Each structure stands twice: as structure tokens, then as C-alpha cells.
Amino acid sequence: MKKLAREVAVIGIGQTKFGEHWDLSFRELGIQAGIKAILDAGIDSKRIDALFIGNMSAGQFLGQEHIASMIAEEVGLTSNQIPATRVEAADASGALAFRQGLLDIASGLHEVVVVGGAEKMSDVTSDIAAGFIAAGADQAWEALFGATLPALYAIMARRHMKEYGTTMEQLAAVSVKNHRHGKMNPFAQYQSEISLETVLKAPRVAEPLGLFDCAPISDGAAALVLCEMELAKEICPCPVRIAGTGQGSDALAITNRPSITEMRATKKASERAYERAGITPKEVDVAEVHDSFSIGEIMAIEDLGFFEKGDGGPATERNDTTFGGVIPVNTSGGLKARGHPLGATGIAQINEIVLQLRRKAEGRQVKDARVGLAHSVGGTGGTSVVHILEVV
Amino acid sequence: MGVARYWRQQDQRYNLGGSKCTICNREFFPSRTMCPICHRRSLGKMEKYHFKGFGKVTSFTVVHDPAPGYRSQVPYILATIELEEGDLVLGQIVDCPPSEVEIGSDVEMVFRKLSEEGKSGTIQYGYKFRLK
């Protein structure tokens, strides 16, 4: 695999707390995250060359499109009319915006780029929100037939249970673990533990998935600053290198895929990222994966190569995916506990990995973390984006 | 919402109208303009094909929290169904309690209301399934 023309580092991170921000608008969330990241990078905003924003659906949630211009202006970046671009791939929008920022610098076009992700979901009622989220699935051949996102993941879950013997308890163990992790993250929407029994006894949303198998509806924004590596080393005391990037696509409708117990987009995206980084899954010390539904994390840790196919459930139950285990997964609390403001999620994942590699994750620090991986999925797996970051 | 977007897919929804690649003889649902296996060789060589409407459940869920507009149907069963011809289709299974559905259950197509554009808008009809 050819090397990227230039190496790129993350030099600044910032995010809002995820949750229900009744008093904050989309603009205000975006500004908070953006300014934090710029301040964290310690650079003059005049040095910022471009802005990429991941956002799934401001058009549906707020009736507002063209949000890249809006955020650029609010963060004070329009004085020089920098290029500002919105990127969309359902709830992988943030991760994809990150990849666009990376490619923008790697190509030699720009030196410093701000990448953000934001979603304001609480301005509509929950069933309306569910309908909007379902827009990430196939409208003509899934949603029209009554499919919601939880329903489609539930169908994958039941098949996974059938093929690999995955149990309800194993699914529940994902949520229990992620809540335990989220308790240590001050930015998480839920900072409280839940019991296995709570998850198992919760009302069913789409059988076999219950309320606690599903990520919540959240408001939030996250941002980070990317910088060309040579420059990064000059201006930043702790740059984190982007070692690998991979993206994959698959059919939008789950019925157009040969298997619904794996995500081919994730397998391919991760192969590409590992190859570019020159590492194997075993070398990853910490990972943030897309657990919009508990079954999503189980499939992810299999498809990313951390565990054999079918061993995702047992591995979670064995505590292999928590601190001290084979690979701590979703130390931030994941989408389940940290919250899942669709477009912001992919950026928040990278924030967590950077924090881990900077060794600044405090109570949830993975000891000696050198290599981290972030994995983001759009909808039911039509898009998957994987990034590998490394301590410089 | 405009009506044409539903109208143009009526044959596909009413009668499981898909397409068949005359190069490799594979059937596809929904209909495709190009065979994903034969690619450009199949251009102009795709024929209309109506699936017979029989199949087996490969997985399913029982939806309790519906999207807006589907409230009157909850709890409803949504399944992936492998049609006799080999392609997969997503659809509801109606007229039975969820406890009667299993992976492997035989189903047949029925004709039902899928959704409506509110009380004054058009009604969308199409395939659902029933246990055989």
C-alpha cells in the first residue's frame, strides 16, 4: 500500500458533554466543541485552513441544511472565507469528516484543518427522532415496511444468536460494561452503572433488543484539530499520529448483503486501516467501536479481528473488553453510555483515543496505551470507517 | 410528499417485481438496471421477473417501538425472508402471534397496506407475508 503523501497528527480535541441540552442550540453546541479543540491545540485560529463537519440530519431535526457555513461563522472562521464542508454518511458522518480532513492535509492542500461533528436531536419527540434515524436505512425497501434502526439491528441480533449461540446475557453485558466505563467519563450522557438484570428486564424496543441495548437520543458536538506532522511536532507537545485509515461500503438494505451477522464494510475498512498502519489487530491497545446497539459492538469486535467470529458475546462476558482484559473497548462509555449524537459520535470516539494515547484519560486510562482504534458505522453497515492512531 | 415516488415502484411492491439477468440467470429483488455480478455486460440484458412470493424466514424481530405512522400495528413482526428463487426480502409477517414465527418458517406473500400519507394522502400497498 502506498504511503500517504504527508503524515498527519491530531493536535487538539474538544467536546461538549453529551446528553439533553435543552438550553443549547445546534450552533452553541458546535461553537463550544470547536473552541475547546482550537484552544486545546493552542494555535491561532488564523492558521486554520479548512473546516469539515460531520452531521447526519440537521435538515430533518432542525430544518437547517448548509450547516458548514453556519458553524464556520460561529467559530469565527469565516473572516478568511476558509473552505467549510459538511460530510454525511448517517451516523458515520463524524468519522468520515475526520477522514476528509486527514486526506485534505495528506494531499498537501492544507496544513491545519478543524474537523467537527454535531447533532441536535432533542428538539423533536422520540418517535419522530426514530423516524429520522431510520432515514439512514433504505427508505424504499426497509423503512416503508415498518423498519426502524433498532428493528434492523434486532434482525441481525437474532440471526447472530442463531448462528453463533450469542445470548441475551452477552448482549446485555455489552451495555453493562459500557455504562461502567461511562461512569468514569465526565462528558458521558450516562455516568451511572446498570445491572445485567436491568438490561434484561427493560421493555423491548424490537425483540430481542430492549431499551438498554440501544444508544440514547443525544445532543452534542465534538471537534478536533488536525495538523501536518512536521508542523505538529513544532507547535504541539503531544501530537498523536494518524497511522491508518480505512473506509468501506456495503448495500444500504440488509437484505442485499450476503450475511447479516457480519459487516463487510467494517471488515474491509479495518483491513485497509491495519495495512496502512502496518499492524495487526493484536497490536491495538484500546478501541472505540460503534455500539449504537449492543449487537453492533459484538459484531464489531469480531469484524475488526479482535476476536473470532462468534466469540464477540463470550469475550464480552469474559471481561476481555474491559480494563485489564484483552482489549478495552469503549472506555468512553461507547455510544450507549457516552451518548450518540449521530454526527458527533465519530469525532468523540477519536477524542477518546487521543486522550488515551496522551495518557490523560484519568480514571479510565488504559495503561501504556500506544495504539488506538476508532470504528464508526453508518446506519446498519452501509458505511464503515476505521482509524488507527499512534503515540508519536 | 409527492405520489410519484411510490407510484413508480408499484409493480415491485404489488407483485414482488424484480429483475433477472439474462447473462447469469440470477433473479434480483428489488429490480436492478445492472447485474451486480455481470456488470456492464448485463446492461440492456436485464428482464422483468416476478417472484412467486414463497420463502423462508431467515431472521425476524417483533417491533414494539414503531416509526411514526405504524403505531396501530404494534407489536408487528418484521422478517428477512429468503425467497424460493434465492433473493432476500424484508417484510412484515401478519396474522399470527409472534410466538408462532421461527427462523425457517415457511411464508407466502399477501397483499396489504404498507403505509399511508396521513388521513388525506395516498395509501401505499404491497407485499407482506403470512405463515404457510
Place this chain on the structure above:
Amino acid sequence: MGSGIVSYGVYVPRYRIYPKDIGRIWGQDGAAMGKALNINAKSVPAPDEDAATIAVMAARRTLLRVDVDPQEIGAIFVGSESHPYAVKPTASIVSEAIGAAPHLTAADLEFACKAGTVGMQACLGLINSSNKNIPIDYALAIGSDTSQGAPGNALEYSASAGGVAFLLGHEKVIADIELTMSYTTDTPDFWRREGMKYPSHGERFTGKPAYFKHIQETAEKMMRSMGTGPQDYEYAVFHQPNGKFPITIGKKLGFKMEQIETGLITPYIGNTYSASMMIGLANILDKAKPGDRILAVSYGSGAGSDGFHIVVKDEIERFARERSPLVMEEISHGIPIDYSIYVKFRDKIKMEGE
């Protein structure tokens, strides 16, 4: 050359509500009410069923039994008092869904409970036209309804859902329709105004001057014309708004219970309105033998009756009945529901935004 029924098919929604469960809600002795009406249960459509879906299912089942190319069907008429659209035909939905479109004529009919039999007459007219410029060989008549009675009204015990389709033509006819006659007056015994959800009726006025008079006049006129008497028919079937009226009129006309009972379907599933008499006729055809004679008379409020003198042909021995469910099979799969599920299914709950 004879003309008549080439094929037929029925569809009845699976859900059932019982008279005692309706009576319980309204402080009535529902079981006694059911007994008085001779209705043991009524069919209830699922929330995703309407007169169009039922008509399509009945039509598809009709075509499954014969090797007739749907493209050869020259006319489709759907009779119903519960067409899903006030303006936009059910018949065009059926045409498209069975693959008969686009080279045919199609329309919806409404005449209370006899709209389906009016469709049969219209079809007969088209296929029997001696005018070569009306080249229609096959025509499809459908009766399909998801009728509603106002909550608490006596009609709630009977108004049910179901559909039946008859394919009429000249070739491979399983039952000749040798005579059809009608009787029509302006008798306001039952009506529903535009935009109203539930119908109104004249209570006991629906009986003697309406149902009984129209059926009796029609049946007697038919038998006079054919030179027949009740003893000449193996079967007689009448519109059945409940399970009692058709027995009463049958006996009055001189028919015996064994001639009437095969066509009596309302006791099992309630009054399927436009499909009511036609489902009874379908059940007779499920059992009939060559040479059997059937007198069939529908009734639609408002008011009118259509009568049919039908003779079963040898072709019925070769008819592939087994490719679609027989009437008794079709109505045997009841899923009981209580009144609360019934009001949800029948859209009687005011939902958010309504």
C-alpha cells in the same frame, strides 16, 4: 354457448370478535344478541387491511384456480361500501395487482350490500355482448368490504369484513348463469352520508318493506320466468345481514333448511356486506356437482335485489378448486380479539394529531 362463472375465490380476514365481548362493553347480553341474530362471531380486518387488499387477495385466489392470462380480463368491477378512497378506484388497484392492467375497463360500484352482484351483472352484459366491437371474453366481479357499525349500535354485532371474486366468461364455465333479474325501489332503510364514518338505518324498517320485500319479489319473478319452483333447486342463497333473515325469507319462499344452509356463512363471520351473498354462493360452488341448480338473490339497502339462476356444469369436475382455500377452510382460522383490540384495529381511537 353458455356463459357464467369460470372461477371464484374468497378471502376473509383472520381476526374474530364474539358477540359476548361486544355486549360486555355496552351493557347488553351479547351472547343472547348473537343468538337472536344467529351470529357466532364476526370477522375483523387487521389494521393493514381494507376493501382493496381484500379484493386483491380474492382476485388472486380466483386466478390461481384457472389458467387464464390476467391480460385477457377485459373488465373489473369492485363493489363495496367501504372503498378506501372516496375518489380513486379500488378497481384500478386490483387491476394492477393481478396483472390485468392496462388494457381493460375498471370501476368501483356502490349499492350497499349488493354492489358485488351488480358487478356480476355488468360483467355478464359485457361478455355476452353480441356487438363485435365490445371484445371482452373475461370479466371479474368482486364484492369486498370492511364495513363498520357505530359503537354500541346493533349493527356492531354483524358488520364484518371479507371479499369474493367471480371470474365470468364463456370458456370452461363451471356454472352457467342462465337468468339474472333485478328489483329496485327508492327505499331508505339504510344509508351513510358523505364523510360520515358510520351508517344509519331505519331499524325494523330494514325488514319487511326492505329486505324481505325485495328478495321475495325478485325470487318469485325469477322462478316465474324459469317456470321453476323451490323444489327445482338443490341450493338457494340469499343476502345475509344476519343469520336469521335468510332463513326466514328462504322458508317463506318455500325452501327447506337443507337447501339454504350451505349458503349460510354469516353465522360464522358476520355480514360481509358486498361479499355476503356471494361468499354463500362460493361455499355452494365448493360443494356443488354437475347439474345442480342454484337460486341466488342479493339485497342492497336503498334498495334493490339481484337474482341469479345458476346451473352447475360438468366443467366443475375438472376445476382446480384445491389451488385456493375453500370457503370453510378460509373461515376456520379465527384469531380471537377482545373489544379493545377491535377498536384499535378498526381505527376507532382518536390518535395524536387527529
